Amino acid sequence: MKNFSSGEHLFLHVDLDAFFASVEQIKNPKLKGKPVVVGGRSSKRGVAVAASYEAKRCGVTTGMPWMQAKQKCPNAIFLPADFSAYADYSRRVQNILEKMVPVVAQASIDEAYLDLIDCNHLYKTPRQAAEKIYGAIKKETGLNVSIGIASSQSVAKMASKLAKPCGMMEVPKGAEVFFLSPLPVETMPGIGPQIGNRLRRMGIFTLGQLAEMSPQILRASFGVYGPYLRAKARGEDTWKLEVTEVVKSLGKEKTLEKNTKDESLLEKELLVLTAEVGHGLRAQNLYARSVAVKVRYADFTSESASKQFADATCFDRILFEVARNLLKPLIEGKQFIRLIGISAQNLVTKTPQMDLFNSQTNERWERFYKSVDCVRQLTCCRKK
Numbered sequence: 001m002k003n004f005s006s007g008e009h010l011f012l013h014v015d016l017d018a019f020f021a022s023v024e025q026i027k028n029p030k031l032k033g034k035p036v037v038v039g040g041r042s043s044k045r046g047v048a049v050a051a052s053y054e055a056k057r058c059g060v061t062t063g064m065p066w067m068q069a070k071q072k073c074p075n076a077i078f079l080p081a082d083f084s085a086y087a088d089y090s091r092r093v094q095n096i097l098e099k100m101v102p103v104v105a106q107a108s109i110d111e112a113y114l115d116l117i118d119c120n121h122l123y124k125t126p127r128q129a130a131e132k133i134y135g136a137i138k139k140e141t142g143l144n145v146s147i148g149i150a151s152s153q154s155v156a157k158m159a160s161k162l163a164k165p166c167g168m169m170e171v172p173k174g175a176e177v178f179f180l181s182p183l184p185v186e187t188m189p190g191i192g193p194q195i196g197n198r199l200r201r202m203g204i205f206t207l208g209q210l211a212e213m214s215p216q217i218l219r220a221s222f223g224v225y226g227p228y229l230r231a232k233a234r235g236e237d238t239w240k241l242e243v244t245e246v247v248k249s250l251g252k253e254k255t256l257e258k259n260t261k262d263e264s265l266l267e268k269e270l271l272v273l274t275a276e277v278g279h280g281l282r283a284q285n286l287y288a289r290s291v292a293v294k295v296r297y298a299d300f301t302s303e304s305a306s307k308q309f310a311d312a313t314c315f316d317r318i319l320f321e322v323a324r325n326l327l328k329p330l331i332e333g334k335q336f337i338r339l340i341g342i343s344a345q346n347l348v349t350k351t352p353q354m355d356l357f358n359s360q361t362n363e364r365w366e367r368f369y370k371s372v373d374c375v376r377q378l379t380c381c382r383k384k
Contacts, residue, residue: 010126010173012114013148013156014097014133017165019110020050023089024079026142035060035076037069046255047339049081053165065300089141096136101129113153130168151176154189154232161187176235181208188232195222195229207233250286252276253341259298261336263328270327271320273342278316281344287312288344291319293326296339303330312348319344 016022020038025031035055039046048069051060058073066078090109097104100122103115114133116126123129130147137145148159150171158180163169171179180188185207186196202221204210210233218226252273260266270293281288292306305326313319323342331337 008117009151010116011150011153011156012101012116012126012130012133013150013153013160014093014112014114014137015146015148015157015160015164016093016110016137017144017146018050018052018056019089019143020081020086021052021055022143023085024082025052026089027082027085031077035073037066037073037076037078038081039066039078051076089143092141093137093143096140097133100133100136111157113156127168127170134168150235152232152235155179155235157189158183158187171235177208177211180211180233180235181206183207185210185233188229190232191229198222249292249343249345249347250277250280250284250288251292251341251343252280253294253339255339256337259336259338261331261334263331266327266331266337266340267324269340270323270342273340274320274323275316277342277344278314278319281314281347286344286347287314288319289346289348290344291322291326292343292345293323293330294339294341294343295327295330295337297335298338299335300338301335302339303334305330306345308346314344 021036024036024038025034031052033054034052035058036052037048037055037060038050039048046066048060048062048064048066050062051069055069055073055076058076060069060073060076064072069076070078086109094104094106094112097112097114101114101116101119103117105113105115107113114129116123116129119129123132126149130149134145134147137143144166146160146164146166147168148156148161148163148171149168150156150159151173155171155176159169159171183206185191185199185204186193188207191199198221199205199210204213210230213230215227215230218230220226222229254269254273256269280286288309289312290306290308292304294302294304296302307322307326309318309322319342327340
């Protein structure tokens, strides 16, 4: 990619490789070069939340049951997740990025988007910027990273994915369609299994085919989201559009000790998880526009349901009331459940505008939950 000029939007997608497992290998250098599998709990019923590339080469994948992962990779080292350590390394990487580029949008604990607009005085080329960032992260944290470079965030993200592990990939401006056309539709951020299945039923299998579809047909099938998908398939998205599309969520899930269909037991587990999510939202001054509930059945198939709020919230009682209603259809007439989870989604950082009649009520609830969070924090400190 050539030199870039002032005022030109160019993006880097920085994605930490096998992040959780890599942190474990840094914490304990004896694990380097060995297959490492990280799980949320040290239990035979747990699942792999991350795997090192040594374990991935044996066939271990994220979400795989521990027992199956053990069969795939008998020599793997299984470790419980250390989320405090992962959060610490994530913050360290974020600090590095913010020192090197003015505009940084963290998408998740292990990935971020960088806009190189007006960075021509700092770096000669986007490639040089990526190389310096790659080197700084490696030197200061020991973590490996893959970086995609493109004129849109979605293309940069796909480039970083194809560059893994420990690689860089550039998609020159003007070559987006050539790069995107042969890729399966599911490769594109924003297209999950549900939308992917609908597109395939329409005979659309590649991003090239999606890019050539009529906007009117896509709008008829997907509403206003249809033309937006087409624009992204053509590599036409912009920074302003993409900032609002970076999905942020905060969730908790638990693998149950025993498979169950007991609604009261599942609601109790959901209530505990909701309290953790609510506490996490308030600790970061975040508000959820929607909430989703997920269950995994005994045969390891999963289902989820979500609902949008009229006003963004961080209150446990509202989150749980909606989540409980979402849970019921996932239980009734279904299989036994082995895992349950809740996720606060479409997060915003500013307090949502409250109507005049509800403002005093909300203020009282905010004071209440502030007290609850203080008690929770004191309890945790005493346990330590």
